[in-house]
Amino acid sequence: MSHDILLCDLDAFFASVEQRDHPEYRGRSVIVGGRPDERGVVATCSYEARKYGIRSAMPMSRAVKLCPNAVFLPVDMARYRRVSAQVFAVYARFAAQIEPVSIDEAYLAVPSGRGMATARKIREAVRRELNLPVSIGVSVNKLLAKMACELAKPDSLKQIKPEDVPAVVWPLPVRKLHGVGPHTEERLHQIGVRTIGQLAAFLESELVRIFGSFGATLHQYANGIDTREIEQVRKIKSVGEETTFPRDVYDREAVLRTLLELAEQVGYRLRRKKLKGRTVTVKIRFSDFSTITRSRTLLNSVDEDGAIYKAARELFLDNCGRPPWRLVGIQVSNLEDGSYEQLSLFAERKKEKQLCFIIDELREKYGKDVIKKAALLNFSSF
Structure with missing residues (x-):
């Protein structure tokens, strides 16, 4: 259908x-x-x-x-996520197929011909029940729905039908087309392409010569063609957190305390999503803005704060160079389902895992600052 x-x-x-x-x-x-x-x-x-x-x-x-x-x-x-969940619950009443894009954006699929009527009902429900503005774009594919939504902003509705593309889409500058960033825009300007219409009329084989396979995609998008399907479950590839220090930091121990706090945040998010990961990556940015990332793949997948911090700490100490530091971050990737544990591993890590779950429950009930690791108790801003 x-x-x-x-x-x-x-x-x-x-x-x-x-x-x-x-x-x-x-x-x-x-x-x-x-x-x-x-x-x-x-x-x-x-x-x-x-x-x-x-x-x-x-x-x-x-x-x-x-x-x-x-x-x-x-x-x-935390508050924005709670409100987002309420909004997505409204969406679920009107559409069975939903693809979350971000905390405030989602694609919905509804029966053909009912797009605008459904959009009006959704917008009215979100405003009436949650008192929030939402803009909705309607079309036959994700590309045109996105462009329609941009034209609808703020707080309105817009439909772009395939036959509307020449009049509505083609006069727009190429930077308004999905996938065209500053670099691609500059390259297109160099070959005389400034509007989406000019891109649509450009020889596809020449675009492929210049941009590789992406040139064919650009040509399709410019003509309003998009074959991407609604992805109801978006696979999470990694979970990460990072922080930029208010001022350059020279104290290595202060950075390690920040890494411990980031490890707790990453571990909490992994457990909430019932995921574990085997690869831990540390990101380090120095005062001159030079940035490095270093990774370590562990023998077993982890979701415990302590295991994540241990790997991150070792990576930082091995690669931190000379101070000062401007930013640090932790990412866990190579993810898998965390719903099950190998019994032998569970026995070894049982105490830490139980402690993590207890802390998670306390934070969900009383807020993230209700309990901290001892190393963070005397940790103030830099």
Whole structure:
């Protein structure tokens, strides 16, 4: 059976949640992200703030200069995840096939011909039940649904039918096409291609010569063709956390305490997702912005904080070079189902695993700061 594809995107999600929960913020510029006096970046901002040129991933220091009277708020990811789950529960009432893209974005498949009617119902339900704005794009494939959603923003609906492509899509600049980043845009400009229509009319064989197999994909996308299916279960390839220090750090022990905290966060996420991993990777960024990653594949897969930290600690000490350090991160990959344990391994790690689950339960009930490893108790900001 053919389907209509919907792309549902919560508008300025983090900022919208803050404005919803704090009436005094409504109508004001709200910027959510890192601390303005440190090296944080903007996670998202309200549409009021965007009028001043604020955008995601912008350094907070720059955002403060552009909009000094804005409301600056830290990221409350636990709360945003709870609200996201409520929104996705609404989506599930209207569509059996859902592909989550991120915390605030998802593709839905509904019976052909019912896309716009379903989109209206979803938008009304999200606004009525959760008081949040959502923009929805509707089309016959994911590419056009995404482009329709971008044109619908903020807080509206837009449908692009295949026959609309020449009038609606082709006049747009090539950077608006999925898969076209700054480098690809520059290459296209060099060959005289500035609009999606010009790309659609360009000889496909010549695009393949210039861009390789991606050239064929570009040509298809420019003509509104996209054969990607809805992926109801997106396979997780890795779980990671990293932190950028407010100031360059010279104390090796302070970095190790940060790695311990990151290991706890990664372990918690693995256990929540019932996953274990065999490969632990440490990311290290130095004060000159040079960055290295070093990995170690373990004999057995792990999800315990201690095992993750042990591997990360050894990798850091073996590769940390000379201080100062600017950023560290931990990633666990080579994942597998963590629902089952080999009995012999379970016996060896039983105490630590039980402790991890107890701590997980306490944090879920009372917040992530209710309990910390002893090494973190006297750990203040750098």
